[in-house]
Amino acid sequence: MRTGLLRLLIGTAAVLSAALIFSGVTRAQSTAQNISGKQFPATKPAPAPKRDLSGVWQLEGDIGAAPIAPDAQIPPMTPWAKTRFDAEKPGYGARGAAGGNDPILQCDPIGFPRIMMMPTPQEFVQAPGRVLQFWEREHEWRPIWIDGRPLPEDPDPAWFGYAIGHWEGDYTLVVESTGFNEKTWLSPTGYPHSEQMRILERYTRIDHDTIAYDLTIMDPTAYTKPIVTPHRIMKLRPGTEIPESTCVWSQENEFTERIRNPATPKK
Amino acid sequence: MSFKPARFAVLIAVLWAACAPVWAHHGNSAYDEEHWITLSGSVTEFVWSNPHCQIFLDVKDSKGAAVNWAIESQSPGILKRNNWTRTSVKPGDQITITLAPAKNGAPVGFSGNTTGKVVFADGRTLKMDIR
Numbered sequence: 001m002r003t004g005l006l007r008l009l010i011g012t013a014a015v016l017s018a019a020l021i022f023s024g025v026t027r028a029q030s031t032a033q034n035i036s037g038k039q040f041p042a043t044k045p046a047p048a049p050k051r052d053l054s055g056v057w058q059l060e061g062d063i064g065a066a067p068i069a070p071d072a073q074i075p076p077m078t079p080w081a082k083t084r085f086d087a088e089k090p091g092y093g094a095r096g097a098a099g100g101n102d103p104i105l106q107c108d109p110i111g112f113p114r115i116m117m118m119p120t121p122q123e124f125v126q127a128p129g130r131v132l133q134f135w136e137r138e139h140e141w142r143p144i145w146i147d148g149r150p151l152p153e154d155p156d157p158a159w160f161g162y163a164i165g166h167w168e169g170d171y172t173l174v175v176e177s178t179g180f181n182e183k184t185w186l187s188p189t190g191y192p193h194s195e196q197m198r199i200l201e202r203y204t205r206i207d208h209d210t211i212a213y214d215l216t217i218m219d220p221t222a223y224t225k226p227i228v229t230p231h232r233i234m235k236l237r238p239g240t241e242i243p244e245s246t247c248v249w250s251q252e253n254e255f256t257e258r259i260r261n262p263a264t265p266k267k
Numbered sequence: 268m269s270f271k272p273a274r275f276a277v278l279i280a281v282l283w284a285a286c287a288p289v290w291a292h293h294g295n296s297a298y299d300e301e302h303w304i305t306l307s308g309s310v311t312e313f314v315w316s317n318p319h320c321q322i323f324l325d326v327k328d329s330k331g332a333a334v335n336w337a338i339e340s341q342s343p344g345i346l347k348r349n350n351w352t353r354t355s356v357k358p359g360d361q362i363t364i365t366l367a368p369a370k371n372g373a374p375v376g377f378s379g380n381t382t383g384k385v386v387f388a389d390g391r392t393l394k395m396d397i398r
Contacts, residue, residue: 025317066294091294098297098370105293120344157355243344251316256293258337259321263297263369263376 019157048208050170053124053131055266056242064119068187068217069229083238084192093189098264102190103183105256107247109159109182110138112177113199113215116232121240131165131173136242144175155179168202175201185218186227194221204267209236223251277369291339292318292378292394298367298377299336306336307363315353317342322356322385324364336374338366341394349397361388 001013055265068074077085077158106108110118120136134140144165155178162179177199186193193243198221204212211234217227290297295343308326320340325333340346343353356362363386366376383395 040341064292091291091296096294096296098294098295102293120342147279186293235365240348243347244346248317252318255316255318255321255339259319259375260293260297262337262373263371265297265371 048171048205050165052126052207053173053203053211056121056123056237056240058121058237058240059116059119059213059243060233060235063117063232065188066117067093067189068113068191068215069118071189072229073230074191075223075225078159078220078222078224079194080194082162084222085190088190088252090185090187090188090190093192098260102188103185104247104253105260107249108183109140109247111159112142112161112180113138113217114187115160116213116215117187119236120191120245121242123242134242139246144173145172150177151176152220157181159184161199172206173203175199175203177201192222193219196221196235203219203234210234272273291379295377297369297371297375299370300367303365303367303382305363307361308336309334309347310356310360310362311335312358313353314331314354315343315359320346321352322362322364324362326374336341336376338364338376338378339379341353341379345379349394351393355393356385362386 004182025114025241053264058217087101088095089099089102091102092098093171095126115135115137118135118137122136125132125134125166127143131144131146133142133144140160142163143158144163144167146167148166149164150162152162158179158181161177163175163177165175168174178197180193180195180197180199182193182195183192197217200216200218204214206212213232213234214231215229217223218231219227288373290398306324306326308324308373310322311325312321312323314321320343322338322340324336324338327335328334341349363381364378366378366383367382369375378385379395381394381396385393385395387393
């Protein structure tokens with residue numbers, strides 16, 4: 001009995017050690033923290049500027065291939081959403097396969113919130129009445145209106161929606177958005193949404209170099225409960241420039257012909 | 268409950284795969300991420316373009332015949348942040364590149380993330396993504 005317990009402890013320790021070695025201690029810590037869903041621990045008070053997110057930021061961790069939330073945390077879908085879900089052929093996740101029908105492979109805009117899953121930087125620029133959010137991915141941007149206006153009641157459906165925000169205290173920008181079309185996936189692993197989707201985000205500057213990012217998706221047409229995504233961390237990247245990174249149909253086609261198709265198994 | 272080496276090995280493999288997923292916008296399923304390889308050869312073309320930069324490389328097979336490999340990398344934006352320029356690799360350069368090959372056996376691969384890199388004949392190394 002004791003020998004069995006000892007073996008179990010040794011095995012557990014070995015697995016944990018291997019996980020740390022393979023993934024890198026820093027990354028493993030942040031990933032475990034993110035996936036656990038725990039609140040971020042209080043961090044040292046730093047002289048972060050008040051009501052100011054200006055700068056270039058990048059999400060931490062192995063993103064780009066990550067789901068909007070772990071499959072087990074996605075609430076049950078409505079029949080409407082399940083039909084769309086079944087038609088998706090993503091390149092990542094449990095359903096991932098070469099080929100597929102990811103809309104971005106024909107240069108459809110990646111849309112919001114999926115653009116927040118990309119492993120490329122984004123920049124906040126503050127202007128009177130607005131916070132402007134620029135993404136390297138697709139060279140896209142959106143205004144977040146902080147002049148007190150309400151969300152529009154009947155917005156035109158758009159790839160990046162319509163966003164308003166307000167400061168909660170000096171360090172948290174709360175953003176609400178609506179007005180999305182239903183043509184985009186929530187993440188590289190797929191998952192549909194409807195035009196009724198509303199999104200709540202919280203960008204909390206927990207110290208000078210760090211934003212804690214929280215995203216909640218409310219879409220009763222597609223999901224029976226809100227999707228609460230894992231906490232994510234964004235780090236300030238001083239000096240980083242955001243170059244042009246446009247999705248160009250001709251370049252995408254050439255890439256598909258020379259790389260993607262030859263690597264895809266023949267059916 | 269006893270410690271089973273085989274189960275342990277599977278768990279390690281799963282952890283390893285989970286820790287270092289290939290990121291290419293079209294998905295990672297086409298590539299064998301568990302068996303990265305190195306290839307040496309002569310560059311025939313370097314495409315500095317979205318969605319992914321591409322290196323084409325003549326590699327001699329076991330019979331001495333040149334096989335042209337098509338290797339995708341990261342976007343120009345990511346490579347620039349890793350000290351690359353659009354002329355970092357030129358036709359005729361002799362390089363050794365680390366990549367995850369296509370599962371279907373075609374001479375295609377992915378060289379990116381923190382594992383992908385190019386080593387030049389003079390020993391210089393350019394990584395694809397140092398993060």
